Amino acid sequence: xHHFEYRDKxxxxxxxxxxxxVEAVGTPCYLYSAATLTRHFQAFSExxxxxxxxxxxxxxxxxNLAVLRLFCQMGGGLDIVSGGELFRGLKAGFPxxxxxxxxxxxxxxxxxxxxxxxILMFNVESIEELKLLNERAKTLGKTAPVALRVNxxxxxxxxxxxxxxxxxxxxxxxxxxxxxxxRLARSLSNVQIQGIDCHxxxxxxxxTPFKDALKNLVGLVDRLxxxxxxxxxxxxxxxxxxxxxxxxxxxxxxxxxxxxxxLKGTSLKLILEPxxxxxxxxxILVTRVLYRKRTKAKEFVVVDAAMNDLIRPALYxxxxxxxxxxxxxxxxxxxxxxxxxxxxxxxxxxxxxMADVQQGELLAVMSAxxxxxxxxxxxxxxxxAAEVMVSGDRFxxxxxxxxxxxxxxxxxxxxxxx
Ligand SMILES: *Cc1c(COP(=O)(O)O)cnc(C)c1O
Numbered sequence: 001x002h003h004f005e006y007r008d009k010x011x012x013x014x015x016x017x018x019x020x021x022v023e024a025v026g027t028p029c030y031l032y033s034a035a036t037l038t039r040h041f042q043a044f045s046e047x048x049x050x051x052x053x054x055x056x057x058x059x060x061x062x063x064n065l066a067v068l069r070l071f072c073q074m075g076g077g078l079d080i081v082s083g084g085e086l087f088r089g090l091k092a093g094f095p096x097x098x099x100x101x102x103x104x105x106x107x108x109x110x111x112x113x114x115x116x117x118x119i120l121m122f123n124v125e126s127i128e129e130l131k132l133l134n135e136r137a138k139t140l141g142k143t144a145p146v147a148l149r150v151n152x153x154x155x156x157x158x159x160x161x162x163x164x165x166x167x168x169x170x171x172x173x174x175x176x177x178x179x180x181x182x183r184l185a186r187s188l189s190n191v192q193i194q195g196i197d198c199h200x201x202x203x204x205x206x207x208t209p210f211k212d213a214l215k216n217l218v219g220l221v222d223r224l225x226x227x228x229x230x231x232x233x234x235x236x237x238x239x240x241x242x243x244x245x246x247x248x249x250x251x252x253x254x255x256x257x258x259x260x261x262x263l264k265g266t267s268l269k270l271i272l273e274p275x276x277x278x279x280x281x282x283x284i285l286v287t288r289v290l291y292r293k294r295t296k297a298k299e300f301v302v303v304d305a306a307m308n309d310l311i312r313p314a315l316y317x318x319x320x321x322x323x324x325x326x327x328x329x330x331x332x333x334x335x336x337x338x339x340x341x342x343x344x345x346x347x348x349x350x351x352x353x354m355a356d357v358q359q360g361e362l363l364a365v366m367s368a369x370x371x372x373x374x375x376x377x378x379x380x381x382x383x384x385a386a387e388v389m390v391s392g393d394r395f396x397x398x399x400x401x402x403x404x405x406x407x408x409x410x411x412x413x414x415x416x417x418x
């Protein structure tokens with residue numbers, strides 16, 4: 001469910017015509033619907049009604065301060081993977097006690113930052129990290145609250161690049177090593193065992209991988225309990241998929257049922273780390289058609305958004321729906337939708353049956369709210385797109401389009417080059 005709908009022939013975001021936003025900020029631009037974000041958070045959280053839970057939005061899916069603030073105001077926590085995300089999370093107003101920190105490569109300075117702020121929990125991904133955490137905490141006169149991220153070795157059946165819960169992946173600690181890890185953690189003076197964690201991948205469209213992972217995790221908790229360990233939290237990660245095209249992922253209620261069922265009989269507090277499912281369908285990328293062209297082999301629609309704005313199609317061959325912002329009554333067309341970048345991988349859609357659009361018209365790339373702007377780059381010295389948030393009949397530019405000056409900010413020519 002989202003709030004991007006046609007009224008008459010025009011695409012609206014809530015009560016704002018997409019064309020009005022484009023008149024104000026130009027293209028390409030990202031457009032987020034506050035009502036959709038709110039609804040997604042509510043639906044997700046309410047699916048766990050009756051469970052003690054903290055929904056820690058996974059910041060990396062979309063870190064715009066406005067998006068973070070919205071989830072913060074709704075009582076959410078935050079799942080971060082870097083010092084930069086901690087910085088943003090604090091700026092957006094999240095209390096440190098609602099922040100969990102995941103990631104295989106936490107640097108000492110990032111660990112120190114999080115220790116100083118007093119976050120809820122570090123999700124530790126290696127024994128060496130655990131040791132460093134203890135050292136840094138000792139140096140700072142703190143105690144580091146930890147969970148070990150366990151790799152449950154289940155196949156999430158998603159794209160290999162976003163699968164994280166197999167032993168061949170770099171993430172987490174496998175079950176046997178985790179037992180040793182908890183033994184070590186217990187012996188360390190400046191860490192405190194708070195919980196256990198897993199996260200098996202992203203864009204998961206069935207319940208079974210979640211069930212299997214949790215079954216393994218709960219089995220491990222039982223074993224560890226028998227060894228005298230006790231846990232306050234179980235962090236089940238994120239990964240619930242969304243509908244981009246023809247997927248039919250579990251609804252939050254079904255996902256929640258699978259999790260609640262697996263946790264029956266334990267008294268653990270639940271931490272969830274949803275990212276994509278909260279923001280994915282709450283955003284679109286709006287782009288203008290620059291040219292139409294036809295080669296001997298193919299038809300192309302050249303637009304002003306590119307892989308630097310939305311890399312998912314190039315990176316994962318991901319599918320995004322593409323719709324006209326103003327519907328015209330024309331034949332359909334089969335074409336590649338491509339950007340201006342000098343790479344053949346620079347496409348937003350391949351061999352797509354779509355509305356016949358003409359030069360100067362606008363297209364909406366749907367479901368672009370997650371892993372969209374956050375993965376944008378300045379490749380080919382393209383200023384990053386504007387980001388806009390809509391609420392009802394109002395909209396606000398939550399990040400203006402970058403300027404040419406911003407492109408060279410911080411760069412300098414060394415004196416020896418004169
Ligand atoms: C990316 C990530 C998430 C969120 O994943 P989604 O698929 O966007 O829900 C949650 N937890 C961790 C540790 C992550 O790295």
